[in-house]
Amino acid sequence: xxxxxxxxxxxxxxxxxxxxxxxxxxxxxxxxxxxxxxxxxxxxxxxxxxxxxxxxxxxxxxxxxxxxxxxxxxxxxxxxxxxxxxxxxxxxxxxxxxxxxxxxxxxxxxxxxxxxxxxxxxxxxxxxxxxxxxxxxxxxxxxxxxxxxxxxxxxxxxxxxxxxxxxxxxxxxxxxxxxxxxxxxxxxxxxxxxxxxxxxxxxxxxxxxxxxxxxxxxxxxxxxxxxxxxxxxxxxxxxxxxxxxxxxxxxxxxxxxxxxxxxxxxxxxxxxxxxxxxxxxxxxxxxxxxxxxxxxxxxxxxxxxxxxxxxxxxxxxxxxxxxxxxxxxxxxxxxxxxxxxxxxxxxxxxxxxxxxxxxxxxxxxxxxxxxxxxxxxxxxxxxxxxxxxxxxxxxxxxxxxxxxxxxxxxxxxxxxxxxxxxxxxxxxxxxxxxxxxxxxxxxxxxxxxxxxxxxxxxxxxxxxxxxxxxxxxxxxxxxxxxxxxxxxxxxxxxxxxxxxxxxxxxxxxxxxxxxxxxxxxxxxxxxxxxxxxxxxxxxxxxxxxxxxxxxxxxxxxxxxxxxxxxxxxxxxxxxxxxxxxxxxxxxxxxxxxxxxxxxxxxxxxxxxxxxxxxxxxxxxxxxxxxxxxxxxxxxxxxxxxxxxxxxxxxxxxxxxxxxxxxxxxxxxxxxxxxxxxxxxxxxxxxxxxxxxxxxxxxxxxxxxxxxxxxxxxxxxxxxxxxxxxxxxxxxxxxxxxxxxxxxxxxxxxxxxxxxxxxxxxxxxxxxxxxxxxxxxxxxxxxxxxxxxxxxxxxxxxxxxxxxxxxxxxxxxxxxxxxxxxxxxxxxxxxxxxxxxxxxxxxxxxxxxxxxxxxxxxxxxxxxxxxxx
Numbered sequence: 001x002x003x004x005x006x007x008x009x010x011x012x013x014x015x016x017x018x019x020x021x022x023x024x025x026x027x028x029x030x031x032x033x034x035x036x037x038x039x040x041x042x043x044x045x046x047x048x049x050x051x052x053x054x055x056x057x058x059x060x061x062x063x064x065x066x067x068x069x070x071x072x073x074x075x076x077x078x079x080x081x082x083x084x085x086x087x088x089x090x091x092x093x094x095x096x097x098x099x100x101x102x103x104x105x106x107x108x109x110x111x112x113x114x115x116x117x118x119x120x121x122x123x124x125x126x127x128x129x130x131x132x133x134x135x136x137x138x139x140x141x142x143x144x145x146x147x148x149x150x151x152x153x154x155x156x157x158x159x160x161x162x163x164x165x166x167x168x169x170x171x172x173x174x175x176x177x178x179x180x181x182x183x184x185x186x187x188x189x190x191x192x193x194x195x196x197x198x199x200x201x202x203x204x205x206x207x208x209x210x211x212x213x214x215x216x217x218x219x220x221x222x223x224x225x226x227x228x229x230x231x232x233x234x235x236x237x238x239x240x241x242x243x244x245x246x247x248x249x250x251x252x253x254x255x256x257x258x259x260x261x262x263x264x265x266x267x268x269x270x271x272x273x274x275x276x277x278x279x280x281x282x283x284x285x286x287x288x289x290x291x292x293x294x295x296x297x298x299x300x301x302x303x304x305x306x307x308x309x310x311x312x313x314x315x316x317x318x319x320x321x322x323x324x325x326x327x328x329x330x331x332x333x334x335x336x337x338x339x340x341x342x343x344x345x346x347x348x349x350x351x352x353x354x355x356x357x358x359x360x361x362x363x364x365x366x367x368x369x370x371x372x373x374x375x376x377x378x379x380x381x382x383x384x385x386x387x388x389x390x391x392x393x394x395x396x397x398x399x400x401x402x403x404x405x406x407x408x409x410x411x412x413x414x415x416x417x418x419x420x421x422x423x424x425x426x427x428x429x430x431x432x433x434x435x436x437x438x439x440x441x442x443x444x445x446x447x448x449x450x451x452x453x454x455x456x457x458x459x460x461x462x463x464x465x466x467x468x469x470x471x472x473x474x475x476x477x478x479x480x481x482x483x484x485x486x487x488x489x490x491x492x493x494x495x496x497x498x499x500x501x502x503x504x505x506x507x508x509x510x511x512x513x514x515x516x517x518x519x520x521x522x523x524x525x526x527x528x529x530x531x532x533x534x535x536x537x538x539x540x541x542x543x544x545x546x547x548x549x550x551x552x553x554x555x556x557x558x559x560x561x562x563x564x565x566x567x568x569x570x571x572x573x574x575x576x577x578x579x580x581x582x583x584x585x586x587x588x589x590x591x592x593x594x595x596x597x598x599x600x601x602x603x604x605x606x607x608x609x610x611x612x613x614x615x616x617x618x619x620x621x622x623x624x625x626x627x628x629x630x631x632x633x634x635x636x637x638x639x640x641x642x643x644x645x646x647x648x649x650x651x652x653x654x655x656x657x658x659x660x661x662x663x664x665x666x667x668x669x670x671x672x673x674x675x676x677x678x679x680x681x682x683x684x685x686x687x688x689x690x691x692x693x694x695x696x697x698x699x700x701x702x703x704x705x706x707x708x709x710x711x712x713x714x715x716x717x718x719x720x721x722x723x724x725x726x727x728x729x730x731x732x733x734x735x736x737x738x739x740x741x742x743x744x745x746x747x748x749x750x751x752x753x754x755x756x757x758x759x760x761x762x763x764x765x766x767x768x769x770x771x772x773x774x775x776x777x778x779x780x781x782x783x784x785x786x787x788x789x790x791x792x793x794x795x796x797x798x799x800x801x802x803x804x805x806x807x808x809x810x811x812x813x814x815x816x817x818x819x820x821x822x823x824x825x826x827x828x829x830x831x832x833x834x835x836x837x838x839x840x841x842x843x844x845x846x847x848x849x850x851x852x853x854x855x856x857x858x859x860x861x862x863x864x865x866x867x868x
Contacts, residue, residue, distance in 0.1 A: 020152070021048045021070035023063075023096040025082045032076050032110070035145035038367055040074075041360065043152055060085065063096055072155065073100035074148065077124065078110040081117035094123055105133040106151050108144055145367075181225045181241050181287065188226050189360065190334045190353020195223070198329060199230045202285065202314055207327055208305045209313040211291070213320050214331035216506040217391030220316040221289055223331060227314060228287050235312070236851060237284040244297070245290040245505045246459050246560045253294050255597050257304075259559070264593025264775035271596050272300055279308035281806060281850050290505060291317035298323055333388030336380075343377030354383035357390060361397035365486070369400055378405035385409070391506060392436035398488035399443065411439065437510045440487055447475040448483035449514075455484075456515035457528040460560030461493050461502040469531035470524060500557070525568050532558065532565035533577060536584035543587040544695040546732025549771060555588045566601055575608040576616045583619055591735060593775060599627045615656075618647035622659045629663055638667055658687035658696055662703055669707050677707050698727040698736035699819075702743050706821050709747055717747045734771040738764055742776075742820045745783060749824050758787055762861055769858050777854065778807030782823070784861050789827030794836050795845045796860065797827065802849025803857040 020040045024033055033049065040047040048066050050059070067073070075097060082093035090098075097105070107127055128135055134151055138144045188195065201210055212220040228239045242260040247253050254271025257263075263278055265271045291297055298321040305313060305325060315321065320328045334354035342348055349355045350371060358379055362369045371379065382405060386392040399408055441449060454470050455462070464477070471477045481501070484490040489507055493500040503511065515521050535558060542551045555562065562581060569578035582601055589598035602624040605612070612620065625640030641660045648656035661684035669677040681704050688696040705720035724740035727733070741764030748757030761784050768776035781804035789797035834842040852860055 018072075019046045019048045019070040020072045020074055021067050021096075021100070023073065023075040023093060023100075024077065025080045025093055026050070028078050028080055029076055029110070031141040032078075032108075032144050035141040036074060036076060036148050038363060039145045039148040040152070042149060042364065045072075045152070059092065060088075060095070063092060064099060067096065067099050071103060072152065073097075073103050073105045074108070074152075075105070076108045076110070076144065077120060079113045079116045079120070081120040081123070091119070093120075097123070097127070104155055106148070106155070107133050107135045108147060109135070109137050110144075111137045111139060181228055181239065188222065189356045191219070191223055191226070194329075194331070195226055195230060198223070198227045201327060201329070202227060202231050202312055203234050207312070208309070208325045209301070209315065209323065210327045210329060211315045211317055211320055212329055212331050213317055215318060215389070216509075217389050218331050218333055219390040220331050221504075222390070224287050224289065224314050224316050228285060231285065235283055235285045237282045237853075239285045239287060242286060242288045243290060244288065244293045245508075246563070247290075247294050250294065250296060250300060251596070251600060253297055253300065255594065258596075259592070259594065262592070262772065262774055265596040272304060276304050276307035278806075279304070279311050281310070282308060283310040284308075284312075286311060286313045288313055288315040291315050291321060292319060297321070334383075334390060334393070336384045336388045339384070341380060343380055344373050346371045346373050346376045349376040349380055352380075352383065354386075354388040354393060355379055358383055358393050358397045361394050361488070362400040365398050365488075366401045375405045378409040381409045386436060389436075391504070394488050395436050395440045398486060399440070401486070411443075434510070437489075437507065440489060441510070441514070444483055444487060444489075445480070447480040448487075450475055451477065451480040452484055452489060452511055453514035453518055454524050455490070455503060456508065456511035456513070457525050457564070458503075458508075458561060459564040461500045461557065462561065463498050463500045465498070466528075466531055466535075466561070467501075469534075470527050526572075528561070529565035529568040529577070532561050533569075533581050536562060536581045540584040541692075543585075544731075544733050544735060548587065548591075548732065548734065552588055552591060555585055556592065559588075563597075570601075570604050573608065573611060575605040575611050576613065579605045579612075579616055579620050579623075582623060586623060587735070591771070591773060595627050595630065598623070599631065602627065614647050615651040615653055618644045618651060618653060618656045618660075621647070622656050626659070626663070634667070637663065641667075654687040655691050655693055655696075658684045658691070658693070661687070662696070662700060665703060665707075669710055674707055674711050678704070681707070694727060694731040695733040695736045698724045698731075698733055699739060701727065702736070702740045702819075705740075705743055705747065709743075709750060709821060714747060714751045718744070718751070721747060734767060734773065737767050738773060738776045739819050741767065742779060742783070746821050746824060749787075749826060754787060754790070754826075758784070761787070765858060765861055769854055774807045774854070777857070778804045779820075781807065781857055781861065786823065786825055786827040789833060794828075794833055795841070796863070798830075798833055798837065798842055798845035799849035799852065799860055800857070801830070802846040803852045803860065806850055806853075 022033060022036050022040075037047045037049065048070050050063055050066070073096075075093075077093075080093075082091035084091045088095065109124060127133060134155075136147055136151070138147055198210065198212075201207055212224055214220050225241075228241075232239050240260050242257055244253060244256055247256050251271070254275065255265070257275040258265045258271045261275060261278060263271070263274050265274055288301070291301075301313065301315070301321065302323050302325065305311060320326065334357060335352050336354045337349065337352050350359070355371070359369070359371045382396055383393055386396060396408055403411070441452060444452060451467070451471055455467075457470060458466070464481075467477050467481060471480070481490065485492065485501075490501050490503055493502045515524060518524070536555070539551045539555055542548060562585060566578040566581050569575070569581075578601065582598070582605065586598065589595055602620060605620050606617075606624055609617065621640045621644035625637040625644065628634075628637040628640065641664050645657055645660040645664065648654075648660060661680045665677040665680035665684065668674075668680060681700055685697065685700045685704075688700060701720045701724035705717040705724065708714070708717035708720060721740050721744040725737060725744065728736035728740055741760045745757040745760040745764070748754070748760060761780050765777060765780040765784065768774075768780060781800050785797045785800035785804060788794075788800060828836070830842075837845065849857075849860075
């Protein structure tokens with residue numbers, strides 16, 4: 001379709017999410033069309049209906065453009081074949097079905113239909129004969145709604161991968177457990193102009209940072225997520241979401257960035273420095289939410305963006321960050337009606353986006369709800385009183401099943417007149433939000449009020465077991481939780497099993513205030529901490545086994561709650577209880593690379609020596625020293641391991657003693673005292689085999705292999721490393737397998753077995769990629785790049801070296817130094833490679849390597865063609 005100037009004209013659909021085109025004639029099936037719309041909206045998708053807009057354009061151009069932008073086709077047929085335009089031989093109804101070929105088509109036919117047009121009958125016969133679509137009969141609108149909900153849900157599970165963010169080329173930061181863009185609970189209503197303006201602003205290369213500023217509950221996060229979805233394809237390295245709502249200081253900010261980007265950190269390098277190093281060559285969009293949570297974040301964010309010129313930050317904050325590079329976009333409340341507006345006209349009321357949101361959420365709460373001339377006045381009053389703040393409107397609309405709009409308006413008016421929700425010096429909209437939360441809270445039954453306050457103890461989502469543990473036997477947890485969901489104070493989280501729930505930050509803040517006001521606040525927080533100590537203990541036996549990936553994902557989901565539990569124990573001067581969590585979840589810190597977080601907790605725990613038993617202190621010293629070892633603090637590590645060894649031996653703790661002896665053997669080998677190293681490893685091995693710590697046995701074989709390598713006994717080294725790989729493979733220990741395969745490759749090079757070294761590196765790369773160990777991915781890629789240059793495959797060497805750089809940060813290069821020997825370079829340096837390939841050829845190969853991402857890098861390493 002062309003405009004008068006000859007340029008392609010696009011008729012945009014009203015919302016750019018996953019879209020469901022609904023086809024039917026407009027002269028019949030009004031109730032059925034409404035049922036389909038409600039079903040689609042209930043699934044959080046966007047219904048696309050001809051009558052929704054684009055009126056200035058000819059009808060055929062409208063439905064063709066809308067179809068071209070839709071992903072699912074739903075057709076409902078009764079008796080009419082529809083209107084045939086003068087220049088057409090088939091009806092628009094028939095034309096829509098044919099144009100939808102190639103997309104999933106769901107066909108619903110109303111029966112009985114005694115007056116059905118023969119032309120429609122012929123169309124339906126041809127559809128049935130083709131047999132390539134879902135074809136169902138229905139009798140009532142209610143039956144149709146249920147069929148559509150069921151069929152689309154099945155279709156999505158079969159044909160669309162739910163990622164919580166737009167698909168993007170795989171990048172070095174991508175791995176299981178990635179932070180996702182928040183899944184919206186509501187349609188994005190009344191924000192079309194803002195979405196368009198912000199999308200254009202974020203795409204501008206000279207704009208490194210855009211801040212969405214506005215009060216809590218105004219919809220900043222929802223709008224930021226919509227912008228990120230819209231522009232994702234413009235950022236080759238994808239979109240990452242960084243939530244700062246639980247950050248308690250600048251150290252925690254760095255950890256939040258590292259977790260979102262899946263970076264390995266250490267106590268020796270600041271997380272923000274690792275983040276800057278990783279992002280330096282990226283073309284990525286960072287959505288940084290809740291920046292107001294952390295005082296002093298602005299200069300650090302500015303430093304990060306200066307170090308990574310290809311990165312754009314889309315931030316949300318209650319106030320601008322006041323940076324030179326910042327473009328501030330104030331997010332205003334939704335449009336409400338002026339006081340002079342007619343209060344008895346549904347048609348007029350529906351023009352206001354605040355009213356549209358109220359109606360949408362009211363229908364979600366009660367499918368029978370309709371906007372009418374009778375209730376238009378109270379709804380106008382509600383949205384006006386709430387100043388168009390989306391969260392406040394949602395909370396009010398959630399009461400529709402039990403209160404008509406007139407009653408809601410009356411009660412809300414009383415609540416606002418009291419202004420009991422917060423200080424008078426707050427902005428009016430913030431007072432309104434607080435008052436609305438207080439009003440919604442006051443309407444809850446007593447059990448739900450108590451449970452809501454107790455939810456203030458959680459930091460992040462929670463499951464039913466956690467609510468039961470915090471609530472104890474004092475309330476009917478299921479009934480109270482159902483009341484909170486119905487009131488829109490708690491939302492069901494669709495992210496996996498078991499069933500989880502979540503609250504948004506503004507609601508959590510209010511719940512924490514309610515908890516702080518209760519006499520049982522310490523008891524509740526104590527129950528929360530005890531529960532998550534038991535969660536950590538339940539996970540411990542499964543970590544460093546084949547079940548480890550699933551359990552690590554579970555612990556990652558509970559990261560905020562585990563932090564809150566440890567902080568509570570430490571604040572209560574119970575460091576031993578905090579350490580029991582730390583000892584259980586150390587593989588989470590180690591495998592996910594959250595070592596700086598571990599260092600912070602271990603230093604706080606060890607700062608209370610009088611409150612630790614010798615047994616607990618021994619294990620705490622082992623943990624702290626291991627982190628010091630990979631943070632390049634060898635003297636601190638050595639002293640800690642020595643003290644831990646003595647304490648553990650006196651306490652009869654075989655596991656702690658074995659964990660201390662292994663690194664001490666490595667220190668001895670580094671000094672050239674190989675006899676001492678072998679003796680310490682023999683003692684450690686004897687202790688480890690009498691425990692269930694199979695990963696330790698594998699690690700000791702790798703260390704024995706390294707000692708043999710250092711003494712030139714290459715055959716013995718190879719035997720030990722083969723045994724280490726066998727043990728790790730048998731028990732599913734990915735960490736031990738990475739160490740063994742890399743060390744085996746080093747031994748292979750020393751034995752002039754380049755093919756064997758190459759095979760070991762490729763196997764280790766695949767294992768590291770599967771487990772999401774991106775630091776090890778970079779390690780293996782760098783070694784493979786060296787081997788490829790020695791084999792004369794210069795282009796591939798440069799590509800793999802560039803890909804390795806996208807996974808490596810200062811911390812990722814530190815952490816393996818205590819566990820694997822240095823790589824024995826056999827190939828060419830970069831300057832020599834540049835000489836072979838020429839400047840342009842080298843730069844081109846390097847750029848190609850930086851764009852490979854995780855999957856592309858693994859495939860590149862597996863290729864056998866001689867790419868020179």
